[in-house]
Amino acid sequence: MSAALRTETIKFLRSRAPCATLTAILLPVALAALFAVASDTPRLGAKSRALGITPDWPGFHTALMQIDAAGGFLLFGILVTWMFGREFSDRTVLDLLALPTSRTAIILAKFTVTTAWLLLLAALQTAAWLATGTLLGLPGTAHQGLPDLLLLLGLTIALTLPVALAASAGRGYLPGIAATIALLVSGVSAATLGASAWFPWAVPATASGLTGAASLPLTGLTIAAATAATGIAATALWWRQADH
Template sequence: MREALLAEVLKLRRSRLPWLTAAAFAIAAAVCGLFMFILQDTGRARALGLLGDKAQLSGATADWPGYLALLAQATAVGGLLILGTLTTWLFGREFSDRTVKDLLALPTSRSAIVAAKFVVAAGWSLLLALWTTVLGLLAGMLLELPGASTAVLAAGAARMVITALLTYALTTPFALVASAGRGYLPAVGAIFAALFSSQVVAALGYGASFPYSVPGLYAGLAGPGQDAPGPLGHLLVLTVGLTGGAATMAWWRRADHDR
């Protein structure tokens, strides 16, 4: 496991993906900060035209609770795309780079290889959540948003991290799709299908029972006064994460038979 983990960390460090994912989350934090800047002054929002209208339609309030909630919502929606791409890359690159045969021939167990990929993806997802939280706190301080307190900031940071981890758990099936599909494209299609379905099901009012809608609802995407997903929703997310991981590991164990 140690050797497999070091190899996966080295692959990630030598790629451009960490920088791209960090930049994507930084842009999300910047956009949320821009919305707060606009919402601080309704006259400024009208002067900016359509952008101001979009900021007002977000339903956020120009204070710390509203800002942190908006950041968590951006993490839930954009995170599925970004973290799903990360997981897809970790598994799909072995087929695109034609290194899968080398992996299958190594004395390192395939279970350790798959587990190492998932651990690296989980660790980087957590770092991205912390990175976005730090950027959000800095932007909020620059904007001098009202309503700051230790409890508010701690609760907002915790919601960011939990949202990111819930979102990451839902990406494990994309690893299976990338493996069985032998490349990136099938998994990318699955990511967009899951993202689209999560929005539609949530709009129909069944999001609490649909795992891919749960992170967004937990982050407050449905708006104030709406029910957050209960234990069932979180259990469904955990089930999807564990099932996707177990199925991916089972596929890799039988990869020689599927060729």
């Protein structure tokens, strides 16, 4: 496991993914700041306030939560897809499986590196949100919105991990990206219908308030955690059993 983890870490850090995702994770903060500042203008104020976006910390928080519910899921899903689909697109899967390391260790190493990086991106975005709001001198306080933002980012990370199964079974990028988009659309639709208590991918949209007032049943958290664990186990099982 240590050899697989070291190899996957080196492969990831030497790729362009770290730089690309570090840049992309800051875009929602910039957009949320733009919407929060624009909400104080006569032209966009009414529309922004209808979405709960106001020129203060709560409005800045609301804007970022709504953007992250869709954009964050898409970004994290693409990264998971890349981590697992690249072996097929780069035609290195057979070389990878020929190594004297178990397939389970390789997959768990991939999940470990992916999750660690996604957590780092979440921490970076949170820090950028706090720094941007402070520089803008927004009235109010950020303390109330901080736990909600961290919860949303954690849920998004957990619910994008099963995308690895689609990228693996589909043997490339396209199935993983298609699965990410399908889960995102179906999750927002299900959240609109109040299905977050039983449909895992409706939980982020519900928690962010993207489909109305933010609310999250306890069963939603349990289902999200179970979905992540099932996705990891199913992906590892597929790599062990599949005929490559």
